[in-house]
Each structure stands twice: as C-alpha cells, then as structure tokens.
Amino acid sequence: MRSFQQRLSEFGTRGIRVVGISVDPPEINQRHSQKLGYTFPLLSDPSAKIIRRYDVLHPAAGPKGADIARPAEFLLDSNGVVRWVNLTENIAVRARPEQVLEALNQLSPAGQ
C-alpha cells in the first residue's frame, strides 16, 4: 500500500484511480492514511458485504476471530470489467505497483 502511494502519480497520469478496501471503520482508515500520507480513497466495509461479494473473505483470520479480507488486487477498465487480477497464495506477498503498471502497458501500449 505504501508502494502504491509512492507511485500513485504514475497511475494518475494514465487516468487510473487506486482504491483500497478493508473492514476497518472510517476513523481508523483516517488515522492510518494521515499517519502514512495516503491520498487515495481507503474504503470501509465493516460488515464485509463487498468483500464477500468479491469472494475475498478470509473468515476468522483477523484479531479475535474477526472476518477480514484476504489480500487481492483487481484492475478494472472504464466499463468496470476485470482486466487483470492477482489473488496471492501467500499473505506476505502482495502485488507491487510495477506489476499493475506492466499489466496496464500490456493492455494499452503507451500512446494509445
């Protein structure tokens, strides 16, 4: 997430928005994004309704057995169609921004 913030301008110049989703309430997300300087929307899904809809729920994996999201990254085109997806098999290994930028280059080479 830190790495996506660092390269956010590269997404911006391509007209691509970045959003994060977790079960944390807005107050926690506000504190967290202020602390780490995140400027992209960090969305709150406390009931995990959207997380379930994307089938990225990790049941009882949070503190005190809370249901949380598993790490996952989706790249959507302007019609909301998935063009690239990363469902990691290891919680510690997340998609890096350069992977998503590379996927963007493959989909629409520069200049188009």
Added chain:
Amino acid sequence: MKRKWNWPIWVGFVVVVAGLFSYEFFARFPITRDFPWANFLLFGIGIALLLVGLFRAFGRPQVYRGKIFGSIFITIAVLVVALFSYEIFYVLRQVPASVGAPRVGQKAPDFLLLDQNGKPVGLGDLLSKSKGVVVIFYRGFW
C-alpha cells in the same frame, strides 16, 4: 583458574532474537517481505555463532564457560527458527482459494462505501471519472 567468557554464545543468541524481532521492520519492504531472507540470514549467523561457542564450551571446558547455558540458548534458538518457519511456510499460505472472485473479462461487482473522510465513494463514480480503477483489498486492522 577463572574460565573465559564465551562471547559467541551470547552474541549468537542476541542475533537470533534480533532475527525474530526485525521481521516487523523487514516486512515493510517487498524485497525483504516476499521472502524473509534477511531474517533467515540473521538466524544462520546467530546459530553459527552459537555452535562455535558450544564447540569451545564442550571442547575446552576448562577454558570456556557455557556448557549449560549454551545448550539452553541453542535449544531456544532452534525453537525460534522452527516457529518462524512454520509461520512463513505454513500459516501465511493459508489463504482462501476465492474461486468465486471476479475473473478477467467479468464485470466487477459495484460498491458504495465510506472513505476515510466519511464520504461515500461508489465504483460507478470512480469509473466515470477515470480510464480504470485498481481495487486493492487489505486485511486491515491498523
């Protein structure tokens, strides 16, 4: 004659403990998080030092101290490395398969959620003002 301080045992143990507690720091950087080689490097150095100390303690017990506490320390160190490996190679890989997650070519489910400022943000709004959106799901609990 007073026996000598067997420093590799102490330093080795401290390095193993540092290898465990530095995980939080190294996990901040993808290069040391995707595979925690920096932690395993510290474990390796620490256990090597412990072995050197133990060889001295058992080889020349009249010169070097550490037969008892050296054995205790290396047992703890091996347990620390075993637990760490269990976390890294087993626990972190227990991720749901997410077979129902939207696939390439499928339309992503819509959402309307509050952002960090309490403002509702919908996927439709994001898409209407952009050429695309990267949606990143996080474990959260920050």
